[in-house]
Amino acid sequence: GNSVTQMEGPVTLSEEAFLTINCTYTATGYPSLFWYVQYPGEGLQLLLKATKADDKGSNKGFEATYRKETTSFHLEKGSVQVSDSAVYFCALSEDGYNKLIFGAGTRLAVHP
């Protein structure tokens, strides 16, 4: 079945460091791919998405490129801030009902 695997956390970085969170997926068809962010005590918010191969999603300085050949959708940011501290979830959706399959989440802690 479909699944999402993302790197385990926590990831601890200093402010202004480069961030990469790895995400790979298994799908039978051509899924849409998403990154969601969950700040402490809040629900999930869509960070960015890509709907087809080679698409690049971007938002708030974060980027991820849909790589069909490596079945990956790695999240990157050039310079993280303390306010980026959160849990990041990679997810896919393959059917017409927007049902999401999530990875386990990666906690990011950014220190001044």
Added chain:
Amino acid sequence: NAGVTQTPKFRILKIGQSMTLQCAQDMNHNYMYWYRQDPGMGLKLIYYSVGAGITDKGEVPNGYNVSRSTTEDFPLRLELAAPSQTSVYFCASSRGWGNTIYFGEGSWLTVV
């Protein structure tokens, strides 16, 4: 700016008790979802609905029931609560296929 509203935010249940988690959205969205999030895990889909009167099972439906009598509301019923149902529950909604999914802030449930 209500969006997706869940109640209650916190609840402690005794084994065997029943309760209903309420979810309401004011965005006139057709699709609604219930997910659960266990510690260190991604979200898993419990039930979903694509419109009033239409519901279907997700990945982990056992021990739960739902109804969708109106577009706005999508309550989740727990019958005979068990410790395995201790989790954080998220309700979500979207306009339809390909549209952004909006999440509520979550309901923390502990079964003792």
